[in-house]
Amino acid sequence: MALIAVFLISLSSLAFEVLLTRVFAINQWNHLSFMVIGIALLGFAAGGTWLSLLDAKGGRWEQRLSAEPSMAVIVVLYVFSTIFAFLSLNALPLDYFRLPLEPIQGIYLLLAFVILTLPFFFAGMWLAVAFAAFPAKTGSVYFASMAGSACGAALPALLLPLWEEGRLIVITALVPLVVIPPAIYRKPAAASEPAIVSRSHHRFIAAASVLILIAGGLLLRPGSRHWLSVEPSPYKSLSQALRLPDTHVTRTHQDIAARIDEIASPYIRFAPGLSLKYRGALPEQRAVFRDGDSRLVLYEDLNTETADFARYTLSYAGYHLVPAPAEVLIVQGDGGVAVACALASGAGSITLVEKNPVVAARLAAQYPLSVYAGNFREYLQRFDRQFDVIHVENWGTSLAGSAALDQHYDFTRDSFARYLAHLKTGGVLILSRNLQLPPSDSLRMWATAYQALADLGVDRPGAHLLMLRNWDTYTLIVFRSSPPAGSADISEFIEERNFDLVYSEPVQRHQVNRYAVYDQPFYHIEIMRLYQAFQTEQTDLLLKDYPLDIAVQSDNRPFPSRFIKWHRLPQLYQSTGSRLYYLLMSGEVVVAVVLAEAIAVSMLLLGLPALVIRKKYRPLTAGRFFYFLSVGAGFMFIELFFIKQFVLVFGHPTVSFTVAAAGMLIFSAIGGLLSQRLPAPALPASIVLLVVFLALTMVFCHGLLIRITDGSMMWKVAASLALLAPSAVMAGIPFAAGMRTLLQQPVNRTQAWTANGCASILASIVSVQVALTLGISFIMLAAIGFYIIALVCSYGNRGGLLLRLSR
Template sequence: MIAVGLAVSLISMALLGHEILLMRLLSIAQWHHFAGMIISLALLGLGAAGTFNTLFQKWLIPRFHRVFCLNAILFGLALPTTVGAARLVPLNPLEILWDPRQWLYLFQTYLILILPFFFGGNCLSLALARFKENIHRVYFFDLLGAGLGALGIVLLLFVLPPWECPPILSMAGFAAAGLVLLNERGRRFRMAGIFTILCGAVFPLIWPQGGAFPNVSPYKGLSAALLSPGARIVAERTSPLGWLAVVESPVIPFRHAPGMSLHCTAEPPAQLGIFVDGDSMSPITRFDGNPTSLAFLDCLTSALPFHLLKNPRVLVLGAGGGMDVLTARLNGARTVDAVELDANVISLVGDTFGEYSGRLYGDEKVRLHAADARSFLSRTDTTFDLIQVSLLDSFTASATGGHALSESYLYTVEALTDAYRRLAPGGCLAVTRWLKVPPRDSLKLFATAVQALERSSVASPQGQMALIRSWSTTTLLVKKGELSGKDLERIRGFCAERAFDIDFRPGLEPGETNRFNVLDEPYLSEGAQALIGERRKEFMERYKFAIEPATDDRPYFLHFFKWRTLPEILSARGRGGLPLMEWGYPVLVMTLIQAVALSLALILVPLFFLERERSAGMNGGRIAVYFSALGFAFLFMEMAFIQKLILFLGHPIYAASVVIAGFLVFAGLGSRCVAVLSRAMTPNGPNGNVVTILVAAAVVVILSVLYVIFIPGLFGRLASAGDPVRIVVSLVLIALLAFPMGMPFPLGLKMLGESQPACIPWAWAINGCTSVLATVLASLLAIHLGFNAVVIFAAALYGVAAMSARGLPHRNPAANVRE
């Protein structure tokens, strides 16, 4: 059992690692939301494996060792081969509405990427069916391996780029097969096991491709940049945060100055471009020490606050290539605190291209912080005269809705409230966004700022806000205090000299707006006036795009999609209307529809087979409800707590690793202990498993409600604590919840194993399919209702599972549980 258990752990470890790798690779090749759609459907391979084993278990289970080994080896081989094969498919999801071939390419991609999950799922499903008397142990090894995989893949991505990792993961498949062979009696099997393990050890060395680099979408910024004559990648860095590529274009140099005034006579110097996952370009500007070479920076809308403040103490959130830091230095900033999440970006700007950038980050006035921007805001005690946030995503990704489903905690009501608190009296918060027509980002940001000021007990937010616009960018200015007459005069002068439009300021006259960069209608000024007025809610409901303020509970700042606008956009696609489409949300719904259709097929087909061949009196409905509820509930809870801990731990990678690993490992420990708990709760009764399920579900429900109520206050009090303290607190909170969460699934399987063992693979298929659906549905619920609602739904589903457990077929479970 130990050898099989370790083999199960290795398969689970590689499966989770491969899932994360695919997300990274597809995010580089496409965008995050398309990557999520493709992977969600590929993960249905786990459900397909359960269905396959349900239909053919009479033949498979007696040949367990041989079938397990074959699938483990095929799993190991499929990890790198499917990645390489998928890159040969000319899939471009952005063309799916006008090129029917893309649907075929999408289907081909599904079929290719589903294979590793199918082979790995076969191993896990077979192990559960074969060792039904030790299901709690098998499930423990499954979750333990998955938890280690969550940590291991993050560590591996610090060492290797994602496209070189699949052959490394293949070693786990070969090792799993070898362990099972070593467990067989006979010298022949032992020799075969040793040989298989050795093959796995050398596999990464002999794999001919050496890694399949993803084909980056032609619509991404990197692809467009490399079309310039002589353009080339001069440096690369990879980490779990992303793939960084620095591009030099000597013939047609980068001169990135977004929204630069058309009256500006200063030419930007040559630049290098840092691209993150093939997009979101941040420039490294050549600086030779001569301030006049940076005069163009004063021609951007983001320079406005420096005309209101003298020698400010500046905080730059999202420093990137350093353009905002240069702007601060050019305008005589007393100090500059530059916050950048990715340490590789800091290294590229400060070290690799330090001479090119004029030792930008080596200046004694500049203090660097490798940290999450929102986390830094929450924890710092320093006050600043200016907090600057400028264009943290690319125009292409912003325009296509490339980040519509990405959680952003820097543009929420709570984030702007934190920023406002960190301002010194008279200080300014300046946020620059891309201009879209009709406006989306700018109006949503404005509404979010108004609510943040109201939460900060500002009686008249309109007296502290100004919104200006160039031909491609907008800058929102929020002052800690009333904008004075002198401030307003400086804003007017700044905009008039540079032909920028003022869309909002205190006392704005109708004739002052929409003068230079003329829109068909004064959308921004009219929208801003409506958002500051009493009919704000009515305006947001009537507006064609979703511009309600983002919050920490619903952190989807870049989600603007409304269903009622879709027919209008589609009708205008022949007239260039598709750029108005925010792709993220429709793709998510499309994923859910596809996943539901495939899941129903995978679940219903074996149900008919079981009823016809094996299941006189089988309560298929109860079984389906029980395992479906558990599949939804576990993933709902896990995804919600990843988001809640991102802010507390201060780093998305740390949060995801701690939560996923913590949930899986502690749930595995809960699974391992169910036998003891079941006997302890009803030592002489026949329903120990049912009672244990009811108690575990009750604990989960109670803790979930308590966490929703009390965790925000607890995290607020511990926000300034050190990393070790916050990680320990997070793991304790996770352990208390995950331990009982790990009990209902193996107990349900054990009850089936005692009365309807043929249903075990089917239950695995149900749980696997609903887990995939849960990842999609949780995002939809969070967008509309918030993550607190996702937690409450999860708790309710545990209640549903507990109630349906009474109807599961079972015998006297306590008497037969082995330790």
């Protein structure tokens, strides 16, 4: 029964963790979702700390807590706290962006963290009890925990299309209650069975379980939807649109990738980059939102005539240079004006690539065009076609800085090379984005295009680039070969629509900043500096001196909306008018704040037993402490490496998280089961083999993943799992084998559990910053480093250096 409880609590807690990432993505922002991993691991580690404190009050606590009636109490507390935590989070008036202005928001934030930690605290407590109480079955406990967690990671992907996030949280929270009847009514194996509750209290446990079931049933009624509904942040574009009169949601679809909402409103007016000289009317529009933001507009009855307004947009400049293109490819993100531009140009064939299958189906129903559901690399690899125009439309989120942690492969150096490789002679690549001050995104896109052209062997890359802007958007046009014959007419196009030239070759200072006038032609000045740096091979010096990180992004570092340089943060703070509010909008700053808090909490969890118990405290030796610390950090770095790498294949971080987490958990469970037969002397050899697998994975992973991007979803999942399987199986051995062979006392097993959990907390946060600053491959390098430390510590257990130092 104990192993069944381990399995079900692991399943339920992992499902809750995955669903919380969806909740944060909707009612806050994607860059806050990573904190859910830290919250979960914090709760697990706190459970181990509590048991270490409990050890001071007497021995055999692991036997009392592992008795079935005691297990029933822990299960009831877990189920209640899970439902309570979600309802509390939904009810708290937490407004993250008012934190610098309203001190009460700090209390709300603290409450949210503490309440969300409770379910994982009880889950971690039971898992630590199981490891401590059944040392001979450590591998079986590890297998049950990891197998349950794997099922919990996969469950939301299967059930979210049927039930929304809140309802599914309640349903999965109730699952562990199935162990209650046998736990409290089954006849004990011995008359003197130890427990923290007597059998006279069993009716109270049963009554609590029934009350929770009734409450869960009431919450799941259709009339209770307002208790469970997850609403988007008021700062997101969906919330703002719904404030307009006669605006309502017409359809909603949720799955593991995103929640898709479509609205109808007579007040939607979307045409980014539209010239103020346009006097006509815009077509009627509907809008589709992903997780409450990233608006995609659908134009009603769109054809060559009704799309005439698109001729007055910045994006149309590329079509002006390639009249009546025969083949157009649109890489669709948010926006929607690209379709109008292509239709207005009289294009012969238009293909849309949209990675979300639900949105792709909606586009196919709206427009009589060819729509491909998948990412653009998958399409280009599967269909080797050449195009006259490739139009990449992705304007970005509605709040600056909120996409700093988002992985996007649309704008890496590798992607630009693919775009250019699939252009016909005379073809153009069009990118349309929002302007930012200080200049950042526009400089990065220009530099990426320049570098991609240079990689192709173009002699004068600058002559193949053109950038225009209006007051809040810009368009970058890249020529595959020499500029088309009609490019001389671009000056007429600009003047007729009052657009501003930012860069062309040649360009004079008096030709820029003429219509949407800034105090200085900031964008032109900085791009010319960048151009001169490329010409004089001093690009590295310019990138180092510029106050923001505008370096070209690669597949190994695909974060095009990340610009912060930490050593220039005071200068950035001053340039924003000394507004702390602005800096808190950046996901990267949030990472630093959470890391500082996690370090403080981890030190408290690790040091609290020693401070409170003092004389009776029996700490781990230094060698064993660092062993479990290193194993926890190493395992989490491996998991985060695969999560981030798989985004390239699956196109969405939540899908990547589900596949990687489920794979890591199920295969490491197999490793834990195999560790049951592993003799203690073989532990170092297993870690050496793991390090070898990790090194090979780091070298070959990206190249292998590129080869599977054009397969079916089943093929992608199977191939991805096969890629991580060897490392995951071997990664499951060190913890389970270490708990069995290195530790003898139950209290030491709880301390090892806490050390493992605290290391996992810090690794989950540090890995984000490592990927942003150095690249995804360095996450795996960190994993290798920590497992080498664990290897040294495992030798130390047999009389080596660390054991002698610990004495």
